[in-house]
Amino acid sequence: MSDSLDLGSPPQPAAPAKAETYRVLARKYRPQTFSALIGQDAMVTTLANAIRRGRLAHAFLLTGVRGVGKTSTARLIAKALNCIGPDGQGGPTIDPCGVCEPCRAIAEGRHIDVIEMDAASHTGIDDVREIIEASRYAAVSARFKIYIVDEVHMLSKAAFNGLLKTLEEPPAHVKFLFATTEVNKVPITVLSRCQRFDLRRIPAEKLADHFARVSEAEGVEAEAEALALIARAAEGSARDGLSILDQAIAHADLEGGGVRADAVREMLGLSDRGAVRDLLALLLEGNAPDALAALRRQYALGVDPQTVMRGLLEAVHGVTLIKVGAAEDPAQPVEERAAYREWAGGMSFPVLHRLWQLLLKGYEEVSGASLPIETAEMALLRVIHAASLPDPGELARRGPSAPGGVSQPPAAPAAPPAPADRTPREFAAALDLVEGAGQIALVARLRHAARLVRYAPPEIEFSNTRPLPADLLVELAGALKEATGRVWKVAMVDAPGERSVREAELDAVQARHDEVAQTPAVLAALEAFPGAELIDPPAAKRSLS
Numbered sequence: 001m002s003d004s005l006d007l008g009s010p011p012q013p014a015a016p017a018k019a020e021t022y023r024v025l026a027r028k029y030r031p032q033t034f035s036a037l038i039g040q041d042a043m044v045t046t047l048a049n050a051i052r053r054g055r056l057a058h059a060f061l062l063t064g065v066r067g068v069g070k071t072s073t074a075r076l077i078a079k080a081l082n083c084i085g086p087d088g089q090g091g092p093t094i095d096p097c098g099v100c101e102p103c104r105a106i107a108e109g110r111h112i113d114v115i116e117m118d119a120a121s122h123t124g125i126d127d128v129r130e131i132i133e134a135s136r137y138a139a140v141s142a143r144f145k146i147y148i149v150d151e152v153h154m155l156s157k158a159a160f161n162g163l164l165k166t167l168e169e170p171p172a173h174v175k176f177l178f179a180t181t182e183v184n185k186v187p188i189t190v191l192s193r194c195q196r197f198d199l200r201r202i203p204a205e206k207l208a209d210h211f212a213r214v215s216e217a218e219g220v221e222a223e224a225e226a227l228a229l230i231a232r233a234a235e236g237s238a239r240d241g242l243s244i245l246d247q248a249i250a251h252a253d254l255e256g257g258g259v260r261a262d263a264v265r266e267m268l269g270l271s272d273r274g275a276v277r278d279l280l281a282l283l284l285e286g287n288a289p290d291a292l293a294a295l296r297r298q299y300a301l302g303v304d305p306q307t308v309m310r311g312l313l314e315a316v317h318g319v320t321l322i323k324v325g326a327a328e329d330p331a332q333p334v335e336e337r338a339a340y341r342e343w344a345g346g347m348s349f350p351v352l353h354r355l356w357q358l359l360l361k362g363y364e365e366v367s368g369a370s371l372p373i374e375t376a377e378m379a380l381l382r383v384i385h386a387a388s389l390p391d392p393g394e395l396a397r398r399g400p401s402a403p404g405g406v407s408q409p410p411a412a413p414a415a416p417p418a419p420a421d422r423t424p425r426e427f428a429a430a431l432d433l434v435e436g437a438g439q440i441a442l443v444a445r446l447r448h449a450a451r452l453v454r455y456a457p458p459e460i461e462f463s464n465t466r467p468l469p470a471d472l473l474v475e476l477a478g479a480l481k482e483a484t485g486r487v488w489k490v491a492m493v494d495a496p497g498e499r500s501v502r503e504a505e506l507d508a509v510q511a512r513h514d515e516v517a518q519t520p521a522v523l524a525a526l527e528a529f530p531g532a533e534l535i536d537p538p539a540a541k542r543s544l545s
Contacts, residue, residue: 024242024243024246025214025218025242025243025245025246026067026238026239026242026243026246029214029217029242030072031069031072031076032076032098032107033076033095033096033098034047034048034076034080034094034095035095037069037072037073037076038202038206038207038210038238039068039200039201039202039203039206040068040069040073040199040200043073043197043198043199044094046197047077047080047094047197048094051080051081051092051093051094052094054092056081056092056175057194057195058167058170058174058175058176059167059170059175059176059177059178059193059194059195060074060077060175060176060177060178060194060195060196060197061152061178061179061180061183061186061190061191061194061195061196061197062074062177062178062179062180062197062199063179063180063181063183063196063197063198063199064181064198064199064200064201065181065201065235065236065237066181066237066239066240067234067236067237067238067239067240067241068199068200068201068202068236068237068238069199069238070150070179070180070181070199071148071150071179073179073197073199074148074150074177074179075106075107075114075148076096077146077175077177078106078111078114078144078146078148078175078177079096079098079102079103079106079107080092080093080094080095080096081143081144081146081175082102082103082106082111082113082114082142082143082144082146083096083097083100083102083103084100084101084102084143085097085100086099086100088100092143101141102141102142102143111142112140112141113139113140113141113142113144113145113146114142114145114146114148115131115134115145115146115147115148116148116149116150117131117147117148117149117150118150118151119149119150119151119152119153119154119155120150120151120154123154123155123156123159124156124158124159125156125158125159125162127159128155128159128162128163129162131147131163131166132162132163132166135147135166135170135171135174136171138171138173139173143173144173144174144175145173145174145175146174146175146176146177147174147175147176147177148177148179149176149177149178149179150179151179151180151181152178152179152180152186152190153180153181153182153183153185153186157187160186160187160189160190163190164189164190164193167190167193167194168193176194178190178194183196200236201235201236201237202234202236202237202238203236204228204231204232204234204236204329205231205329207230207231207234207236207238207241208224208227208228208230208231210238210241211227211230211231211241211242211245212224212227214242214245215227215245215249215259218249220249220252220258220259221258221259222245222248222258222259223258223259223260223261225261226248226259226260226261226263226264227245227259229261229264229265229268230244230245230248230264233268244264244268245259247267248263248264248267251263251267266301266302273311273336274335275294275297275298276308276311276312276314276315277315277335277336277339278294279291279294279295279298279308279312280312280315280316280343281339282294283312283380283383283384284343284347286384287384288380288381288384291380291384292377292380292381295308295373295376295377295380296373299373304372305366305372305373305375305376306363306366306367306372306376308376309359309362309363309366309376309379310363312359313356313359313360313363315340316352316355316356316359317356318336318340319340319343319344319347319352320344320349320352320356322340322341322344323344323347323349323352323478324474324478325474325477328340348482349478349482354386355383358379358382358383358386359379359383361379362375362376362379362380362382362383363379365379366379422483422484422485423457423458423484423486424457424484425457426455427452427455427460428501430455430457430460430480431443431446431447431501433480433483433484434476434479434480434483437479437482437483439475439479442472442475442476442479445472446472446476446501447500447501447502448500448501448502449466449468449500450462450466450468450500450501451463451465451466451496451497451498451499451500452497452498453493453495453496453497453498454493457486457488458480458484458486458487458488458489459488459489459490459491460476460488460489460490460491461490461491461492461493461495462490462491462492462493462497463492463493463495463496463497464492464493464494464495465496465497466497466500467492468492473490473491473492474490476488476490477489477490
């Protein structure tokens, strides 16, 4: 008999509850219906019409930048073609139910008849041969057997060639869905056998709205400016933006608050847009010490000098868009839009173009410099000092050079007052004015193609019987505004219009030719020399070239 006391088996600790696996936002909020796709309305409309009319292609090619929904769209098309509805009696639909077995199996990636292949890791002819062999057999349980090939441009030349015949004449039960970010690498023989959809970059304002809904669903407070910053950083990619938002939410949890703009800016290494506007204002004022100090403050906060230069470029581009009359970006802060409007009213196009070129050169120099901050400082100093130099037009107005080859500066700093009204009274005079301002190529295009309907300054109407590019109309309006100081409206209307300037000149030359041909001297010469003909002089031909 043992002296030990049996206390029984020790109690077993309860098994810990299994933690739920976290799903990143980019996967959690992957669109499950076509209506959830953002920014791809044209593609959805085309697909909906094709499905309703039963005009389904046998192969689809989805192309676009990363994260715009190519693979998600391919899966949605697979669901749309194989959905049978909650009652099991439905047919192909642009609004798959999401509850039938095919819909749920495809969404979970386990449907036996929907085969996904990554062409980046299956590039050879053997991989394609497996698809060709399997495509001969009917679908097991679905209406269509569907092959989704991601990054299809990675297939080898032999693999593409092996796929061509099956791709052109596949069995009736097979559909191919290809996705790629580099459509230029897909052979034209493959492109010609597919119905192509170009998925667009998602606008920043739509991304910001989408991120706001995701933040609300996650129970996270987020500042509108913070979401706008994330949307801009995403560059049109919903997946990239959701990944950044995921990181921002994690950062906010550590800080014990919501997603704030300053935290996002710091996380992304972005320069403060307000600080960029202040820096641009100092550059325009020519305040070198304060401009360099502002740059150093951004650098001390961890902002890369190249990022600062990029922010300045974006600001100058925004001002230029406002000056040409483009719509304001609703994602921009109110203060930024007000500053852009003020600068657009005070700077001419030549100044803006020169500022852009100087900043662009500085950006390129900083990107490859071994001393980035020093290079950025020198680039900003070049902007400041170049801004004080007269432009070529001003030098031409100063007249002849003084002794020693140095131009004499004007006696007074103020420019002479402009004429009260510089508006041309005729369209031909308007073209001459624009051409005199250096817009030679623009005037040449207008002389050849424009058919004038109405010239009533500051409005010009051209006939749409010979449509002109929209950018040509914008350039003409901008050039006339620069030359006359007035805002011009240039439009196309549904009217026949006059003959173009070149056509009128050709008519005038022909009329002179016919008139000269009837003079007694010419008639006598033609009679004396049979076979002779009257030709235009070279000078006349050059005037029309």
